[in-house]
Amino acid sequence: MLLCGAGNPACSRLSSRLLDGSVSKYHQQPLDFTGLQTIPIQARGGKVTVDHFAKPYEKGAGLNGLLAGLPDILAANSLRAVIDSIRTARDRNRAILWGLGGHVIKCGLAPILLDLMRRGYATGFVLNGASAIHDFEIAIAGCTSEDVESVLPDGRFGSAEETGREMNDCLKDEDCGFGEALGRKLEQIADPKFAASSLLHEAYRAGIPVTVHVAIGTDTPHTHPAADGAAIGRATHRDFRLLCSLVKDIHDGGVYLNVGSAVVLPEVFLKAVSVVRNLGNPLTNFTTANFDFIQHYRPNANVVNRPHAQAGGRGYAITGHHEIMIPLLAAALIESEA
Numbered sequence: 139m140l141l142c143g144a145g146n147p148a149c150s151r152l153s154s155r156l157l158d159g160s161v162s163k164y165h166q167q168p169l170d171f172t173g174l175q176t177i178p179i180q181a182r183g184g185k186v187t188v189d190h191f192a193k194p195y196e197k198g199a200g201l202n203g204l205l206a207g208l209p210d211i212l213a214a215n216s217l218r219a220v221i222d223s224i225r226t227a228r229d230r231n232r233a234i235l236w237g238l239g240g241h242v243i244k245c246g247l248a249p250i251l252l253d254l255m256r257r258g259y260a261t262g263f264v265l266n267g268a269s270a271i272h273d274f275e276i277a278i279a280g281c282t283s284e285d286v287e288s289v290l291p292d293g294r295f296g297s298a299e300e301t302g303r304e305m306n307d308c309l310k311d312e313d314c315g316f317g318e319a320l321g322r323k324l325e326q327i328a329d330p331k332f333a334a335s336s337l338l339h340e341a342y343r344a345g346i347p348v349t350v351h352v353a354i355g356t357d358t359p360h361t362h363p364a365a366d367g368a369a370i371g372r373a374t375h376r377d378f379r380l381l382c383s384l385v386k387d388i389h390d391g392g393v394y395l396n397v398g399s400a401v402v403l404p405e406v407f408l409k410a411v412s413v414v415r416n417l418g419n420p421l422t423n424f425t426t427a428n429f430d431f432i433q434h435y436r437p438n439a440n441v442v443n444r445p446h447a448q449a450g451g452r453g454y455a456i457t458g459h460h461e462i463m464i465p466l467l468a469a470a471l472i473e474s475e476a
Contacts, residue, residue: 186211201473216427216454221470223425224393228258232424233387236260237407237441238337239398240268244283245461248273248337250468255346259471262347262384263337265317266402267357270338270350274320275301277328277336302362309369315376317348347384349377351406378406385410388424396441397429398460404428404440411445423450429467431459 192214193207205221208214227234236251254260265273275282278300308323309316321342324333333339341348352374354360354367385407388394396403414421426445428437433455442453456463 201469205470213456216456217467217470219452220393220395220425220427220454220456221467221474223427224259224395224467224471225474227391227393227425230391232390232392233261233384234259234393235262235264235384235388235395237264237394237396237399237403238269239266239400239403240272242398242460242464243269243272243276243337245459247460247464248276248335248340250465251337252340254468254471255341255344257472257475259468260346261387262349263317263341264381264384264403264407265348265350266399267350267352267359269399270317270320270352271301271305271357271359273336273338274305274324277324277332277339278304280329280332280335298358299362302359303364305359306362306364306366306369309366309373312372314373315380316350316352316370316373317377318342319373320350321348347380349381349384350374351377351381351402353402356402378410381406382410382413386414386419386421389419389421390423393425393427394441394445395427395429396437397464399437400430400432400434401436404437408440408444421449425451426453428453428455429458429460429463431457433457 190210192209195204195207199207205218208218224234226232238251242251251260251263255263272282275298304323304327305320308319311319311322314322317338320338324336324339325342328336328339338348350373352360352370354370359365360370385394394407396407411421424445426441428441430437438455442455445451446453
């Protein structure tokens with residue numbers, strides 16, 4: 139028996155070994171791996187092979203060459219699948235709906251979306267309040283997106299007179315919804331220099347439905363003296379009913395894309411899906427996609443996954459900046475045309 143005490147050389151050596159880790163204080167011992175069984179790597183196989191690898195870009199190959207050279211893996215496959223679904227939906231005359239958050243319009247993508255509309259790759263647009271505001275301001279003034287940090291301290295944030303006055307004024311018409319009312323107003327007041335850059339203006343002229351979905355208090359026109367809660371609610375509720383009609387038409391091959399809305403539009407879309415089915419309409423075998431530079435819970439649940447439960451079809455989540463991904467998607471669609 140070892141008795142440790144002051145001056146005992148054995149105790150000093152043991153303490154030193156405990157301190158430097160050479161002797162464990164734990165009563166458990168590491169598991170012996172001697173009996174582990176292994177298998178040949180060829181027998182194991184793998185989900186990724188060299189056949190899935192990317193191919194170097196060759197000068198002059200163009201966009202189709204670039205897409206074909208992407209690896210046969212993950213998001214590259216998702217992007218190709220979304221492109222194929224949109225192209226097929228157009229060829230089959232199925233609905234293609236674009237849900238747009240405010241950042242998409244602020245990034246200057248309306249001309250890209252309008253070109254896709256004219257080519258048949260957009261049969262309807264679904265906007266939240268922010269995207270409608272930015273587009274409306276582009277149409278009347280050629281600029282949007284105020285510097286919030288500089289005007290919030292003195293309460294000037296969201297106080298643009300023309301935006302608040304005109305957007306609220308047009309909602310007095312009770313024979314149309316929010317999106318149509320904005321388009322009708324812009325046909326009257328849009329600056330001719332900027333009107334062609336406005337999605338609201340150009341879609342209205344083309345007769346392409348635009349729905350706008352707002353929550354009271356989320357948007358700057360709600361703080362204007364002309365704001366009328368009853369008019370806002372009536373207009374956006376009519377647009378929700380119109381959206382349900384549009385969503386009904388993505389059955390069997392249509393497409394719904396949620397681009398840059400993390401909360402409002404994913405919730406609205408899921409409710410529209412439920413309404414359509416509740417009324418006895420079939421809504422199966424369609425494609426959904428969420429494009430955003432951060433993947434959030436709500437769009438992935440309500441757009442990518444839940445709508446396809448027991449209904450077929452597929453949803454895709456693609457991460458990237460709108461100002462890069464949407465022009466890339468548009469170019470791929472155009473290049474795929476015969």
